[in-house]
Amino acid sequence: MQNNSEKALALLIDGDNASPRIIVGLLEEIASYGVASVKRIYGDWTKPNLNGWKGCLLEHAIQPVQQFAYTTGKNATDGAMIIDAMDLLYTGRFAGFCIVSSDSDFARLAARIREQGVTVYGFGERKTPRPFITACDKFVYFDVLNHHATHDVETHRHRIDRTMSRGLSSGQPVQTLDEQDLDKLRNAINASSNEDGWANLASIGAHLAKQASDFNARNFGYTRLSDLITDSGIVDVEWVGHHPKVVMVRLKK
Known part of the structure; x- marks a missing residue:
């Protein structure tokens, strides 16, 4: 049986719904579940809202995936993440998926991955809709990641x-x-x-x-x-x- 340090994980980040400020805490948290052998972040990298991510991608070996918006009001990033997630799932290589987003659109994806007997770890803001939270095996809020990465809560308890x-x-x-x-x-x-x-x-x-x-x-x-x-x-x-x-x-x- 694999221990946590040997479990292969796929990390998929919705760049439009996450801040680069979480990255250190996020990777520390994921390391307690296994090894993120795939790390991808999705978005339209021609847009200025993702500029903050560009500085940390090389440092943390995260692969940016370009996804142009096909039309106004539709999120093509979500579709690209879902397609990649299913492709990775069917390889049978991963013990778990880490989905970073506060978007309810990923609720069905999380449920489908779990149907395959694979663990789903979700990460998002407090405003994340309940359907996505409950579809995950474990869900961690961004503010917990930020605090855990820089403070010893025990001293303030x-x-x-x-x-x-x-x-x-x-x-x-x-x-x-x-x-x-x-x-x-x-x-x-x-x-x-x-x-x-x-x-x-x-x-x-x-x-x-x-x-x-x-x-x-x-x-x-x-x-x-x-x-x-x-x-x-x-x-x-x-x-x-x-x-x-x-x-x-x-x-x-």
Whole structure:
């Protein structure tokens, strides 16, 4: 079985819907999933809106793909990305696809790739439509990538205040853990727990990934799910074993 460091990934970036400021954080994130053996970015490179990308393409070995706009109001870039993605999928070489866009047009592509048993990682803005987010196995927001690349969130972590929103040191907003998020945690714990109500944190994380592809501890200013779930105030926590220790949690009664 391949470990993450050996998994071949295809990285496809919608240049019209992403900023070059995310590239360092994006590539660091993707490196934890596998090796991006294909890295392509799509757009009309004759237009000035993509000038910011040109400086980092050579540095990060990203191949620009030129796609002229055929007519006003139609996005030919999306079509080119989808065609290339399907061509790459049919080679059978890739364990996963990384689709970088905030466009709902890629929802069906993500679903089709998953139908083939291949993992889809999505990356986009907070405004990304839910159909694309839920079509991915995992979805990461751009602001999380930016913060993770330049800051150690752990040094800024504190207990969640449900009445006040918190901010990252970078000045970007941190999502507040609301009642809907707490319900997702409770459901994951219940689904993963034994007869005594105790659940392995790893099992909870796996269930959350299936239940909500964009549920990520970093959205709330935490680097680890264990810190988030402890500070949520809804669980009792026990550390079991020695090397390694296993985190077990149980909903408070």
